Amino acid sequence: MSSSSPGGQTSGDRTPVPAGALPLEAILCTEKLRNRKPRQPDYAKENSAIVALARALADSPGTILQVLADTLLAVCQAESAGISLLTRDDGGKRFYWPAISGVWKPHIGGGTPRDFGPCGDVLDRNTPLLFTHVERRYTYFQPVEPPVEEALLVPFYVRGKAVGTIWAVAHSDARRFDAEDERLMRSLGTFASSAYQILESRDAIAESQEHLSRALAEANAATAKFRAVFEQTTVFAGVMTADGIILDANRLCLEVCGYRAEDVLGRPFWECGWWQSCPESQAKIRAATPLVAQGNSYREVLAYRWADGSERMVDFALDPIRDQNGQIIFLHPTGADVTDLMNAQEKNRQFAETLEEQVRVRTEEVEQQSMQLRELSRRLLKTQDDERRRLARELHDSAGQDLAAIQMNLDALLRDAVALSPEEQERISNSITVVAHCNSEIRTMSYLLHPPLLDELGLRSALSWYLEGFSERSGIKVDLQMPEDLPRMEENTETAIFRVVQQSLVNIHRHSGSHVARVSIECDAKRINLEICDEGKGMSPETLAGISSGACVVGVGMSGMRERVRGLGGEFEVRSSNEGTTILISLPVTTAS
Ligand SMILES: Nc1ncnc2c1ncn2[C@@H]1O[C@H](COP(=O)(O)OP(=O)(O)OP(=O)(O)O)[C@@H](O)[C@H]1O
Ligand SMILES: [Mg+2]
Structure with a gap:
């Protein structure tokens, strides 16, 4: 006997009826079940078979179909018996044989086409059928040994739908099936249905178990990844409930600070060692926790302690963690130790302070x-x-x-x-x-x-006298503009003005190359302004910059003038270009008493 299935080569296409195949009615003899005298029911044997089946169903559902086939063989006194199930993966295009007992046992795994075979006929008619010599219509049975003398097939149902058949075969005319066999087969059909459902559930459970374990593995991998980040991040990180109970704390919070997990997990965050002896930080975190639980964020640099008692500073933050629906599920404390940074900043500040003081x-x-x-x-x-x-x-x-x-x-x-x-x-x-x-x-x-005139008659006379002599001696024409009624001023002021005019004119003569000069004096109740200008070549930008900044070391004339003026609380300015030089001074007026 070959182990291949009689109809194993079936495809999804409709199977053509082979030439010479007898019509279905020619191989059906179901009415004989009624005509034959039924054998006496053996209820004891039937009962013990059903009990054995029920036990097998409870103890090892994986073997239930084979136990059912063995039971069928036994109670129907058949030579072969088995179960045919509609395939599920291809939408039920064929029957396969998951369990066979008796001489056809080697055909386990074989099957027949759905649309051209005895099982299909039974499902089509939805009733038990008795066949004789199936190979006369279904020629694919011809090579199968021993051939079928009679085959009794009964459909079975799950949730009202026929899903397979159970069958008993007699290979010789020594055994003829009758109504008692049909009754027994129908009764065992309910077991086949239960067994099928159990197997179906087992498959579904196995499938969801596989899904579950795959999802679990993925979740574990994701958790491991996040755990690694959580543990190896360079900041303090923890997880706590909305009430502030610590659920988790990373290695940095624990090992680096010298605490053990059991010292902190399950305790209110602010009562843990980090905040012991730092009452201000403790109070701030305690007050911030309910606010963060309402969705706010908190951040502040706080003092905290290591287990060895050393006080440190942490840039601390407390934030809410939400689920996909936006509900706050945890609070997330994080922090970075900023002690070294702050020490360095303090040193810098002190250094800057010292420097500033110096x-x-x-x-x-x-x-x-x-x-x-x-x-x-x-x-x-x-x-x-x-x-x-x-x-x-x-x-x-x-x-x-x-x-x-x-x-x-x-x-x-x-x-x-x-x-x-x-x-x-x-x-x-x-x-x-x-x-x-x-x-x-x-x-x-x-x-x-x-000039004695300066003391006796004042600035006006002294300047007039001096300019006249200067023009004569230098050949430079000097224009003097001065109020007629220039009042007498304090001796120092008059001397300063006279000396500035004198120095400036000497400079014009020595350095400018100008043939003309102008001296003009304006005066009001508060100030006297003096301007001496020439039309000479001017001074170099470097000299001008040196004079303006007070760094000029060429001569002492300019610095002497500036000192005189400043000494009296006045202002001194030099302007110069290639069109000439102008000395401007402004002095507060103190009229002579
Ligand atoms: N009117 C001017 N025209 C062009 N250059 C001038 C004029 N007045 C001053 N300077 C320039 O400014 C410089 C500084 O003048 P300052 O009076 O201070 O010194 P000095 O005249 O060189 O020497 P000292 O006055 O000490 O005899 C001069 O050396 C000259 O280069
Ligand atoms: Mg000079």
Whole structure:
């Protein structure tokens, strides 16, 4: 006997009826079941078979179909018996044989086409059928040994739908099926139905178990991934309930800080070791927790402690975690230790503070030095002025008076010159001229050192006198504009203005190359403004920058002027281009008392 199925080569197409195949009615003999005298029912045997089946169903549902086939064989006293089920994977195009007992047992796994075979006929007619010599119509049975003498097939149903058949076969005329066999087969058909359903559920359970274990494996992989991130992240991370109970804390929170999981898990977050002895942080977190549970976020730099007692600083954040529906399911505390950063910042701050203090002290020193320097130069200028005034007076009062006396003596000598020769008279006359010239020079020198007009008649007269002499000596035409009624001012102010004009004109003569100059003075009740300008070549940008910044070291004229003006609380400015130079000063007016 071959182990291949009689109709195993079936396809989905409708099976053609082979030539010479008998019609179905020719192989059906169902009415014989009624005609034959039924054998006596053996209820005891039937009962014990059903009990055995029920036990098999409970104990090992995987073998139930084979037990059913064996039972069929036994109770129907058949030579072969088995179960045919409609295939499910192709939508029921064929029958396959999951269990066979008796001589056809090697055909387990074989089957027949749905639309051309005894099982299909039974389902089509929806009733038990008795066949004889099936190979006469279904020729694919012809090679199957031993051939079918009689075959009794009964359909069975699941949820009202026929899904298969159970069958018993007699291979010789020694065994004839009757109504009692049909009754037994129908009764066992309900078992076939239960067994089928159990197997169906088992398949479904196995399938969902497979799904479940696949989903579980995926979930486990995802959890492992997130766990790895959670554990290996470089920030403190935890999970807590909306009430603040710690559910999880990563390695950094525990190992690095010196705490154990059992010290913190299940406890209110703020009561854990991190916040012990940091009552302010503790209170803040306790107050923030209900707010975060309502959907807010909290972030602050807080003090916390390691288990060894050292106080640290953490940039702490507490945020709500929501599910897909937006419901808050957990709170998520995170943090980064910023102790080192803050220490470095503090060091920087202290360093900057020290530096600032040093700069402040140094600035004060420099300011003091420059004040001292200004005071020194003010005194120097004052001494210089006083000295000039003294020298001028000396020259005028001493040398001037002596020369005047010599001149008077020489005049007297010349008047009484009868005893003198003409040469002697000529010499005396020459001496008188020399003495007069000398006297005039000394007076000019004395006046230039300190014009007496400045003290006696004031700035206006002194400047007029000086400019006249300057023009004569230098050949530079100077235009003087000054109010007629320029009031007398304090001696220092008048001297300063006179000296600035004097210095500026000397500079114009020495450096500008200009043939003209203008001196203009304006005055109101509060200030006097002086402007001295020329039309010369101007000064180089470097010199101008040096003078403006006070760093000019070329000469002392400019710095002397500036110091004089500043010493009196005034302003000093120099403008220069290739069209000329202008000195501008402005002084507060203090009229002389
Ligand atoms: N009117 C001007 N025209 C062009 N250059 C000028 C004029 N006044 C001053 N300078 C430039 O400014 C420089 C500084 O003048 P400052 O009076 O300070 O010094 P000085 O005249 O060179 O020397 P000192 O006045 O000490 O005898 C001069 O050397 C000159 O280069
Ligand atoms: Mg000068």
